[in-house]
Amino acid sequence: MPISLDLINAELARLEQSQTFKYEVPLQSAQDGVVRVNGKKVVMLASNNYVGLSNHPAVRRAAIEGIRKYGYGVASVRFICGTQDIHLKLEKKISKFLGTEDTILFSSCWAANEAFFASLTNEKLGLESYKDVLYSDRLNHASIIDGQRLCKAETTDRKIYKHADMDDLVRQLEEDKAAPYRFRIIATDGVFSMEGDLAPLDRLVEIARTYGALLFVDDSHAVGVCGKTGRGTPEAKGVHGKIDVLTGTLGKAIGGAAGGYISGKKELIAFMRQKARTYIFSNSLPPSIVYGASAAFDLLMKDRSIVKRLHDNTAYFRKKIAALGFTILEGDHPIVPIMLGEAALAQQMSNELLKEGVYIKGLWFPVVPRGEARLRAQISAALTRKDIDRALLAFERVGRRLNVLH
Numbered sequence: 001m002p003i004s005l006d007l008i009n010a011e012l013a014r015l016e017q018s019q020t021f022k023y024e025v026p027l028q029s030a031q032d033g034v035v036r037v038n039g040k041k042v043v044m045l046a047s048n049n050y051v052g053l054s055n056h057p058a059v060r061r062a063a064i065e066g067i068r069k070y071g072y073g074v075a076s077v078r079f080i081c082g083t084q085d086i087h088l089k090l091e092k093k094i095s096k097f098l099g100t101e102d103t104i105l106f107s108s109c110w111a112a113n114e115a116f117f118a119s120l121t122n123e124k125l126g127l128e129s130y131k132d133v134l135y136s137d138r139l140n141h142a143s144i145i146d147g148q149r150l151c152k153a154e155t156t157d158r159k160i161y162k163h164a165d166m167d168d169l170v171r172q173l174e175e176d177k178a179a180p181y182r183f184r185i186i187a188t189d190g191v192f193s194m195e196g197d198l199a200p201l202d203r204l205v206e207i208a209r210t211y212g213a214l215l216f217v218d219d220s221h222a223v224g225v226c227g228k229t230g231r232g233t234p235e236a237k238g239v240h241g242k243i244d245v246l247t248g249t250l251g252k253a254i255g256g257a258a259g260g261y262i263s264g265k266k267e268l269i270a271f272m273r274q275k276a277r278t279y280i281f282s283n284s285l286p287p288s289i290v291y292g293a294s295a296a297f298d299l300l301m302k303d304r305s306i307v308k309r310l311h312d313n314t315a316y317f318r319k320k321i322a323a324l325g326f327t328i329l330e331g332d333h334p335i336v337p338i339m340l341g342e343a344a345l346a347q348q349m350s351n352e353l354l355k356e357g358v359y360i361k362g363l364w365f366p367v368v369p370r371g372e373a374r375l376r377a378q379i380s381a382a383l384t385r386k387d388i389d390r391a392l393l394a395f396e397r398v399g400r401r402l403n404v405l406h
């Protein structure tokens with residue numbers, strides 16, 4: 001063995017000791033409002049299945065239809081022989097839903113975010129010399145951070161602004177105003193997954209315009225979720241159709257299988273088709289996913305009650321859990337952080353809740369700051385009032401037992 005497995009084992013032991021080891025609890029059923037774990041039915045409060053489409057009959061039917069008509073796999077990247085007409089149709093549908101000019105599909109949003117920054121900034125575009133600059137929210141998702149790491153240091157300055165702090169962003173843009181940057185790119189999540197808060201996109205659109213910057217928004221936790229019709233953070237913040245570049249996943253609200261996209265100006269999308277390495281050198285999305293995601297968008301466009309049910313469930317859970325005496329981060333997103341403080345308590349509480357029939361995950365350092373350990377509840381339209389009430393009852397019992405209610 002050319003590497004020392006002792007070192008690997010020691011690291012695994014360290015992860016366990018520091019309570020940062022990630023255990024996987026297998027579900028014995030489809031992803032849904034109620035799932036089966038250890039042979040028992042439990043209420044699911046940890047999935048990104050926000051509008052309950054992961055196991056929706058119309059989405060399941062569509063996925064099977066996709067296989068029937070177009071086969072199981074495409075066995076190619078897009079530009080060789082992996083583009084089926086259904087890929088182009090789904091790209092059009094996403095553009096229509098988001099109010100953008102064009103869309104390019106990826107195997108995941110991770111792949112989309114990884115491709116975007118380097119594709120743009122590592123190209124000379126005929127210039128002898130140039131420099132680009134990126135401004136990134138401190139709490140941006142790992143895929144944005146890793147995507148930006150692929151930009152060459154000689155030609156890209158990478159800057160971080162304090163979380164959602166527009167004064168800090170403007171201060172940095174002002175400082176750089178006279179610098180001869182080629183591209184200035186502001187990058188933010190639409191919804192931040194640890195806090196459930198929305199980026200101030202209305203301000204960001206204004207700021208990007210003022211400073212000639214391109215605004216990049218990863219709306220993975222918002223499409224199908226935020227805004228009256230589920231168009232995402234731009235709809236919720238009154239700037240639908242005004243974001244330069246949107247990325248997102250098909251692996252959360254949009255059926256929850258896999259897949260991602262970049263959506264925006266047609267020139268940028270055409271450029272990505274030529275330059276994005278995770279698109280050019282990686283397989284096309286399989287027909288089952290293309291059909292399933294397409295059906296998910298159709299459902300969202302046809303039936304407004306789906307998103308409304310999610311919003312109603314969220315408001316109900318937020319009100320009731322706070323009334324029980326738990327401390328939550330205020331907001332209106334279905335991500336509801338229940339603040340506990342210490343990692344051990346969050347871990348104990350999530351274990352106890354599972355025994356009481358509620359599946360919920362704890363988050364602690366280094367995922368969130370030290371002393372801010374929490375449970376992250378994620379509400380879904382797949383939950384009935386009865387499911388939510390059952391979960392609340394379990395919260396009350398466990399909360400009392402562990403003495404965390406105020």
Ligand SMILES: Cc1ncc(COP(=O)(O)O)c(C=O)c1O
Pocket residue numbers: 107108109110111113141143189193218220221248249250251258259260
């Ligand atoms: C904000 C954000 N962006 C991107 C991703 C990655 O999406 P995918 O699973 O499609 O790679 C996630 C998933 O956790 C996410 O939360």
